[in-house]
Amino acid sequence: MAEAHQAVAFQFTVTPEGIDLQLSHQALTEIYLSGLRSWKKRLIRLKNSVITGVYPASPSSWLFVVIAILATMYTRSDPSMGLIAKIQEHLPVSQSMSAQCQTVVSAVLFSTMLWLSLIFTMRLCLKQLLSYHRWMFEQHGKMSNTTKVWMALVRIFSGRQPLLYSYQGSLPNLPVPAIKDTLKRYLESVRPLMDSTEFERMTKLASEFESSLGHRLQWYLKLKALWAANYVSDWWEEYIYLRGRSPIMVNSNYYGMDFLYVTPTPIQAARAGNTIHAFLLYRRKLNREEIKPVSLAPAPQHKCTVIPLCAAQCERMFNTTRTPGEETDTVQHWQDSDYIAVYHRGRYFRLWVYQAGRLLSPREIEYQIQRILDDPSSPSPGEEKLGALTAGDRVPWAKVRKEYFSTGVNKRSLDCIEKAAFFVTLDDDEQGMMGEDPAASLDRYAKSLLHGKCYDRWFDKSFSVVIYKNGKNGLNAEHSWADAPVVAHLWEYALATDSFQLGYNEEGHCKGEVDSSLPRPQKLNWEIPSECQEQVAQSLAVAQALADDLDFHVFSFRVFGKGKIKKCRMSPDAFIQLALQLAYYRVTVAHDREMFCLTYEASMTRLFREGRTETVRSCSNESCAFIRALEADVCRRLFRSASEKHQHLYRMAMTGAGIDRHLFCLYVVSKYLGVESPFLKEVLSEPWRLSTSQTPIQQVELFDLVNHPEYISCGGGFGPVADDGYGVSYSIVGENMINFHISCKHSCPDTGAHKFGAQIKKALLDLLHLLCPDQSESKKTEASPPEDKKDQ
Structure with a gap:
């Protein structure tokens, strides 16, 4: 002691x-x-x-303006055109102040007002410039003179050396599309999914909605858009995520994987030391706003990225938890936390990561983690599976939390977990691509990250880091506070910092020395009554049934990648989406159904302030026509038409002209007004049987894929949205690799993750052969991956 x-x-x-x-x-x-x-x-x-408040100007520019105004005054000219004299007349000063001093004070006040006016004007100009999106619709490789002039103006008004949140005040608001345009695009998107009778009925419903209730709801929506920074995001967070009463495990949370072919160290505590330290370094950069704002280039050939994306989602990355409620959950965020919460063999610990105001070194964190691993204490009664409460239904968890965790020792321990910087699980299992069947081990690895044992993750935390016994790691993220690209940015930094900056010594331990006087990690105490333990068991049963029903398949497609696709002058994303459509069609044909399905592809709207996502309805008239033609051995013109249509839909979604968020918000307004719309009710009840998302590598400069191709993360994945559908996540890595994560449910006899994966591989090869016969290699087997190895 x-x-x-x-x-x-x-x-x-x-x-x-x-x-x-x-x-x-x-x-x-x-x-x-x-x-x-x-x-x-x-x-x-x-x-x-x-600094952020005056951006794109700098605080030092104020001094320049003041000196310039004073200098012109001493040359007996009045740059203010009499305003300085007017200010001096109304200046409340004491009689002891001389006339010259009053003039200087008035000049400084005028200079300050002029400076603020210039800042406001620059921000307004930048906001208007960033509202221009025609560059996104221009032909690949060709840029109009208008776009070139626009790009030059954006560079001029963007300022230099921006902080993370410097552009927030200059980003345009998300526009509300015209209701006529949204309904037209909606009907076009569902046409290939309906027969003539069904489509005629839906067209009539849409027409009745537009002529009656639609314009009334649209008026309220426009009023909100004028008042709020983003007319979608707050309702999207509340009604899609926080008001959901089903388990967030599998249904909402998602995961990210470690390097595919490399395990930097087999020592669990050492990997934890570097990983945790890397996360805390990122948090330090985040707090200081030293992270460079994520931005886009107006065209692939332009390496200079000038179009900033919204960074608002980064604010709640750390020290954040989702708190259950009986009707709706809430997201709680604390300004700071100097410890993390750690779970190991049924026990919860508080681990302080600062000593005397200093961040612990990776070696010191390893030392503290090893102390937890070596701790012989047993879990308190009911403690071991307590995390199952966060994995089950939300209402029972909310009631239990209120009854048993609102006072005393349980409240203090729960507060320790919820207010921690993030959550860490020291898992006793070994995961990764290993053993005699590496493909099956990769599937088990994905399932472990998504749900674990259903009680050894704290699914409510903004993210939980999982460190396995063999040194592999991964993370599980809660979805309500942010979308996957924000967490992926953090994960890329952590992986790169762990291996390429911090590194390990020859024995596989973290580098550095240890202060042996560090206080031991504090084991949290619990008093869990039997009634509460019964509810824990019920939540675990719900979560276990959900996990057991999950079918997962992860694979790396290495026959070709975006390199060959680009040589065929095709968008890699459109190519993959058409392959998914073809694969789904072939799977249904195998079950004698021959059908297409409503397809969800996530697109970001972070070109706008507080933007999150929009839906790209990838199944279109053009894609269906192409697939039917391909199966009938007809031409490739339809392929390019379908690809161009998909790219157009994606760009429309990114630029605020999507379908689903607008219809969703109209539905929310109708609920507030207490009116029913048969059209909106039917639209929002349609199942997304194919839910897809791409996770791009954002910080390519952190990884040397040419000299070290083995340092590749397999990306991440999520669970299926519909009981009879698929969830597909994919990441395009380098020039010659595409990773896929496929999920569905065992309980549906018509779905299977492995058979869908096989159809995706076949579809990719068939499409390449159709588009560029000279680029395809018939009967080529997938390149064998390098063996898993340690970075000494």
Whole structure:
């Protein structure tokens, strides 16, 4: 208990001579340094808020404007055209201030107003420039003069050396599409999925909606768009995520994988040390806004990225949890947390990651993690499977939390988990591509990251890091606070920093020295009554049934990648989406159904302030016509037509002209007004049997895929949206690799992750052969992956 005594700043004893104070200088030093770190963070936030508030100008430009105005005044000219004199007349000054001093003060006030006006004008100009999206619809390889001029103006008004949130005030608001356009695009998207009778009925419903209730709902939506930064995002977060009462495990949360072919160290504690330290380094950069804003290039051939994306989702990355409620959950975020929560063999620990205001080194974190691994204590009664509450239905968890975790020791322990920077699971299993059947082991790895044992993850945390016994790692992320690309940016940084910057010594341990006086990680205490344990068991049963029903298949397609697809002058994303359509069609034909399905492809809307996602309805008239023609051995012209249609739909979604978020918000308004729309009710109840998403590599500069191709992450995945459908996540890695993550449910006899994966491989090869026969290689087998190895 020596550490406990060190934490006490002073002690006192009562003696016959009076009170004897015994000060602990070490403890006081700890308190002082910890407080100093807190004040430094506040000052950094204050400084950054000032810099961001005046961007694209800089605070130093104010001094330049003041000096320029004063200099012109001393040349006996009045740049203010009499305004400085007017300010001087109304200046409340004391009689002791001289006339010259009053003039200087008035000039400074005028300079400040002029400076602020210039900043406002520059922001307004940049906002208008960023509202231009015609560049996205121009032909590949050709840029109009208008776009070239626009790009030059964006560079001029964008400023230099922006902080993470510098562009937030300059991003345009998401526009509300015309209701006529949305309904037209909707009807076009469902035409290939309906027969003539069904389509005629839906057209009539849409027409009645437009002529009656639609315009009334649209008016309210436009009013919200004028008032709010984004007319979709808050409702999307609340009604799609937080009000969902079913389990978030599998249904909402998603995962990210470690390197596919490399395990940097087989030592679990060492991998945890580097990984945790890398996450905390990212948090430090995030707090200081030192992360470069993510931006796009106007065309693939332009390496200079000038179009910024919204960074609002980054704010709740750390120190965040989803709190259950009986009707709706809430997302809670704390400004800071100097510890993480760790789970191992049924026990929960608080691990302090700062010592005297200093971030622990990777070697010190490894030392602390090893202490947890070696801890012989047993879980408290009911503690081992407590995490199942976050994996089951939300209402029982909300009731249990209110009844058993609102006071006493349980509240203190729960607060430790929820207020932690993030959650870490030290898993006793070994995962990764290994053994005699690496393909099957990769499927098990994906399932483990998505749901684990259903009680050894804390699914409510913004993200949970999983460190396996053999040194593999991964993460599981909660979806309501942000979308996958934001978490992927963090994950890329952590993987690259772990292997290429921090590294390991020859024995596989983290580098550096250890302060052996570090206080031991604190085991959390619980008092779980039998009634609560019964509810834990019920939640676990619900979660286990969901996990057991999940069929997963992960594979790397290495026959070709975006390199060959681009040589065929085709968008890689459109190519893959058409392959998915073809694969789904062939699977249904095998079951004597011959059908297409409503397809969801996620597209980001972060070109707009607080933008999140929009749906690209990838199944179109053009794609269906092409697939039917292909199966009948007809021409490739339809392929290009379908690809161009998909690219157009994707661009429309990115630029605020999508279908589904507009219809969703119209539906929310109708519910607030207490009116029913048969059209909207039917539209929003349509199942997404094919839900897809691409996870692109955003920080290519962190990975050297030419010299170190083995350092490849397999990406991540998610569960199926419909009980009789598929969830497909894919990542395009380098020039010659595409990773796929396929999920469905065993309970549906018509779906199978492996058979769908086989059809995807066949479809990719068939499409390449059709589009570029000279590029395809018939009967080519997939390249064998390199063996898993350690980076010494």
